[in-house]
Amino acid sequence: MSDPDDRPTQVGSDAGDGDRPPTAFVPAHVTGFFTAEPANDPTKAGSTGAGLALSDGVTVRVEPATPGTYEVLLDREPMDIEAPKRVLQALRVDGARVYARSEVPLASGFGVSGALALGTALCANAVFDGELSENELVTVAHGAEVQAGTGLGDVVAQARGGVPVRLEPGAPAEGVMDGIPARSRVEYVTLGELSTAEVLSGDTEELTHAGERALSALVQEPTLPRFVRASRRFAREAGLLTDRVRDVVLDVSEADGSGAMAMLGETVFALGTGLSDAGHDPSVCRVHPTGAHLTLDGW
């Protein structure tokens, strides 16, 4: 009998799953507060801050396509989005189509572009027999998102899940993360869109000072109520609060709830039943304990 250690195995990385294509689920991520930390090296660039990974998120599937072509379909609509295409090129995939379904709106502070980048990295590695580790795939997606200018910290937060706290900016080899050990029902309403790229390309000094104060307050007491309070103060100090968002946040506070603005979107999120209690008609989900991951249908 041959040595079993040296025999090739029939079991692929999707063992037990037959021929179904792998899909990835990436939780949405609402940032409560953040700093902008630019750097020439995209693995060092990023942000500190904190947010919530949500059970609502983005599901991604990647299929081979005509060499040289890169297409991204979000909810069946072709979209011109840079980050996932950069991921495919970084992984040396020559031609692919990315199919994505999103439970949350674009450009509203849920990290959809980061989710597309990270989901594409996980699926493309599985489909095209890549041999990168999780840290390497997160690094590729983080770099693509930073270079596209569409986000600074969503990818590493979405890779972690839970209530991610970004203590030092950057991809896994550079960044330092922690988390708040708590779970909650989360409600949200979206009032309109904001462009992350526009805010990030402007003067971010004020914003970063406010973000540093918020992080310092949260580290002293890493709890959900403190997170939402620090986020509320950050939105005001950073000058990012729109009139419509402020009104809804005040509604929630008057109903004894705890809500804040999602960075960067005209979105208000609240813990528990904060928005319902205030008479709004929110979407309802929860903090998602799981980071981005491949899923095996049926498993």
Add this chain to the structure above:
Amino acid sequence: MSDPDDRPTQVGSDAGDGDRPPTAFVPAHVTGFFTAEPANDPTKAGSTGAGLALSDGVTVRVEPATPGTYEVLLDREPMDIEAPKRVLQALRVDGARVYARSEVPLASGFGVSGALALGTALCANAVFDGELSENELVTVAHGAEVQAGTGLGDVVAQARGGVPVRLEPGAPAEGVMDGIPARSRVEYVTLGELSTAEVLSGDTEELTHAGERALSALVQEPTLPRFVRASRRFAREAGLLTDRVRDVVLDVSEADGSGAMAMLGETVFALGTGLSDAGHDPSVCRVHPTGAHLTLDGW
């Protein structure tokens, strides 16, 4: 109207969950190969290696008890186990009872003692209004497990979920982790018990050399088949393979499956349907993408 940023909030860390006590779920962790890396500082001590976090695991609940008393009940039976008691003392909890249910057997290579330590840390922090972060709680549980001598790397792996690869030993501030981006059905059979404490207190030099070779092979190609192959070779080279385990691993290989020994227990795990195909009657679960986390019943 008062400033909403300064008003106390009614929302606790279990927002939306009413008065139900928080419980924690900690995935079981089968180590495929490892090194022993002792150090005087328990946050620096630990191991490198790799394993699988499983959807079968341990559920923990903590309740206040008579001051000065510490009791652990596993599946309703009182048990004398050091790590969770050390966690309660480190968190300055004066009297507590830990209720745990386990889907996997003790002393068989599933990291049950690590799961009890980590689950106790998460629940005690929530129940007794502690204000530690996730990294701090993982550090407390890792240190308790190392000092109890019952494990070196399960706690940090169980905190991460998925297919954790421990590149550098120690608690979060010291250790370095990565993961294999793959999921799979997992089967296992347990043939008997082994004492982790006995192996770890003996000469671990040979074992550590074998573990270093296995890690180096896995880092070159971070895939599940490579992980199982490296684990199989490790068990033999480290001299830990028992006759009964070897026979079952060979059965799996002869049926074209991929299985190895769980460290440290008389347990064989296999990807996909490896054990069923070989005519065994295994327990069936899957790689669990989620690390240890608080759960809110009903959510």
